[in-house]
Amino acid sequence: MNEQEKFRKTVKEVHRILMIVLVFVGVITSLMVYIVVDPGLSLFKSKEKSDYAVVEEVVDEDLIVDGIHVRTGLIEAEGLMEVVNNCTNCHSAKLVTQNRMNKERWEATIDWMQATQNLWDLGRNEEIIINYLVTNYPPVKVGRRATLTGIEWYELKK
Ligand code: HEC
Structure with a gap:
């Protein structure tokens, strides 16, 4: 080499x-x-x-569309998040939205859940939650139905 x-x-x-x-x-x-x-x-x-x-x-947990909290179906108003955080843990929010009650009955429902269903002490949130419920889910007023008009009556035959 x-x-x-x-x-x-x-x-x-x-x-x-x-x-x-x-x-x-x-x-x-x-x-x-x-x-x-x-x-x-x-x-x-x-x-x-x-x-x-x-x-x-993409899905926002607390998305609001047309005044409705999409995830739970609850009405958007003061106290919404307190209700979402305390009232949708054990059962569907439908149980809340399908009920309409006055203050006393909402209070009694919460007392009943606390006494029998292990619902925790809501502390200062209790007032906020009850206000929210009474404001947004009050009893539906059952009014008189409108008078019937323009009906053609017929004779009942024996
Ligand atoms: C610790 C669990 C728990 C939590 C938290 C809870 N609930 Fe309940 N709730 C229950 C149970 C259990 C029932 C009975 C469910 C059934 O009958 O299927 C119930 C039933 C209800 C009912 C139906 C009552 C009836 O007379 O039929 C309503 C209304 C209700 N809850 C509202 C609420 C609201 C408002 C909150 C928030 C303050 C809440 N719940 C939080 C456990 C809970």
């Missing part, structure tokens, strides 16, 4: 090592960039799961 051949071989060797190092650095850099861009590694998760995550992000 003459000097020139030796030199060529060394250059080739150095070139090879450089290429390996470069590929290595390239792979590590790409990985790091990927982890920074997508820390949740969502690209590797199943499609349904990532779709679910997207839906979860």
Whole structure:
């Protein structure tokens, strides 16, 4: 082997090592960039799961549409969140929205749940909750029906 051949071989060797190092650095850099861009590694998760995550992000827990708290169906008014936080844990909010009562009966319902259903002491929220209930879910007034007009009466046959 003459000097020139030796030199060529060394250059080739150095070139090879450089290429390996470069590929290595390239792979590590790409990985790091990927982890920074997508820390949740969502690209590797199943499609349904990532779709679910997207839906979860979009739906606002306390979204209000046309004055109704969408998640529970309760009317948006003062005291809404106190009711959501204290009255939808054990049963559906429907049990609240389907009932219409005066102050005494709402109070009695809450007392009954506290005495028999382990409903906790509502503290200062009790007044807020009862005000909300009486204001938004008062008894429905049953009025007289309108007088019938324009009826053609007929004789009942025996
Ligand atoms: C610790 C659990 C719990 C919590 C919290 C709770 N309830 Fe109840 N509530 C119950 C149970 C149990 C029933 C009976 C359910 C049934 O009959 O299916 C009930 C029934 C009711 C009823 C129906 C009563 C009737 O006469 O039929 C109403 C109205 C009601 N709850 C309103 C509320 C309101 C308003 C709040 C918030 C202050 C609330 N609940 C919080 C447990 C709870």
